[in-house]
Amino acid sequence: MPATPRYRAILFDLDGTLADSVHLIVESYEYAFATVTGQSVTRAQACSWIGETLPVTFGREDPEHAAALEAAYRAYNNANLHQITGYPGVAELLDDLRQAGAVIGVVTAKGRESAEASLQHLGLFGVIDVLCARDDTTAHKPDPAPLLLAAAKLGIAPTEAAYVGDAVFDVQAARAAGMTSIAVTWGAGIVGELAALGPDALCDNAEQLRAALLA
Numbered sequence: 001m002p003a004t005p006r007y008r009a010i011l012f013d014l015d016g017t018l019a020d021s022v023h024l025i026v027e028s029y030e031y032a033f034a035t036v037t038g039q040s041v042t043r044a045q046a047c048s049w050i051g052e053t054l055p056v057t058f059g060r061e062d063p064e065h066a067a068a069l070e071a072a073y074r075a076y077n078n079a080n081l082h083q084i085t086g087y088p089g090v091a092e093l094l095d096d097l098r099q100a101g102a103v104i105g106v107v108t109a110k111g112r113e114s115a116e117a118s119l120q121h122l123g124l125f126g127v128i129d130v131l132c133a134r135d136d137t138t139a140h141k142p143d144p145a146p147l148l149l150a151a152a153k154l155g156i157a158p159t160e161a162a163y164v165g166d167a168v169f170d171v172q173a174a175r176a177a178g179m180t181s182i183a184v185t186w187g188a189g190i191v192g193e194l195a196a197l198g199p200d201a202l203c204d205n206a207e208q209l210r211a212a213l214l215a
Contacts, residue, residue, distance in 0.1 A: 003214040005102035007180060008156050009129075010213055011147060013165035014108035016050060016187025018094075019118050021084045024077060025050055025188075032058075032072040036065050047188040051141055051169035053109045053134050078114065086122050087186055089206025093213070094127050100214060105130040105150045107163065109140055130154055141169040144177035151177070162200075162213065171197045182212055 015021045029046040033039045049057045054073060058066040097104055105128060108115050112133035119125040132150045139145040144158075151158045163174035166187025171194060174181035183199040185191050195202055201212040 003096065003100045005097060005100050006213055006215050007102065007162045008160040009103045009105060009151065009154050009162075010097060011105040011107050011150050011161055011163045011179070013051070013163075013167065013170050013187075014106050014110055014115055014118060016166035016189070017164055017170075017184055018086065018090060018106065018124060019084050019122060020087050020186075021118065022047065022050065022188045024080055024083045027080070028073045028077040031076040032069045033062075035072045036068045037062060050188040051109055051165070051167035053140050054111075056140070074114070078117070081117055081121055084118055084121055086124075087206065090209075091122070091124060091127075093206050093210050094124065096210070097213060098127060102213075103129045103154055103156075105132065105154060107132045107141075107146045107150050109134050109169075111135055141167075142172035142176065144173050147173050147177040147179060151179075164209065164213075166194075168193055168197060171199045174199075182209070184209060 012018050015025060026043050026046040029041050033041050054070045058069040094104060110133055112135045115131060115133045130150050130153045132146045137145040137149055147163055148158060151161055158178040162180035162182055164182045166184050166189045171181045171183050181199040182201045183194040184203050203209040203212055
């Protein structure tokens with residue numbers, strides 16, 4: 001019997017959810033701070049910032065050098081997009097979701113140009129029906145605005161959608177938007193922190209995510 005989507009639309013975070021890019025993000029933060037300020041950052045610090053926009057992170061951590069830090073981060077990140085890979089079974093799951101009749105979106109704190117480049121590199125750009133990036137809203141996760149915009153662009157009610165992400169911000173944004181929240185543990189998030197929020201599903205691999213999204 002053919003699989004049936006549990007939701008009309010499935011929205012995904014990008015970094016740490018579809019794209020195995022956490023290592024590159026950490027390196028980009030390390031490069032930016034070392035180059036601009038001579039300071040070092042830990043992996044734990046960098047991972048805790050994933051899901052925020054760069055202006056928010058740098059504006060909070062070092063407002064005096066925020067613009068220079070963002071420029072250095074972008075330069076390093078853009079030059080090393082080839083390091084990004086996918087997670088096992090995730091691309092195949094997206095294909096199966098489409099074949100089952102679900103619409104697919106990506107909602108990310110990344111800028112549109114970088115998000116599109118990452119999706120193109122992974123061969124996923126043609127799979128998605130809508131992309132909402134940092135440029136598209138003035139408020140960002142954990143605010144629900146970008147998720148709600150994606151639902152509006154798809155012409156569906158938020159309650160008809162699930163949002164899949166690896167960060168606390170993702171679970172919080174999904175809940176605030178009225179969407180089903182699905183957390184994955186293969187990204188930058190800390191499993192205990194994700195579990196403590198009580199997402200509707202907590203998935204350790206693509207097969208568990210498949211079971212959460214397809215009936």
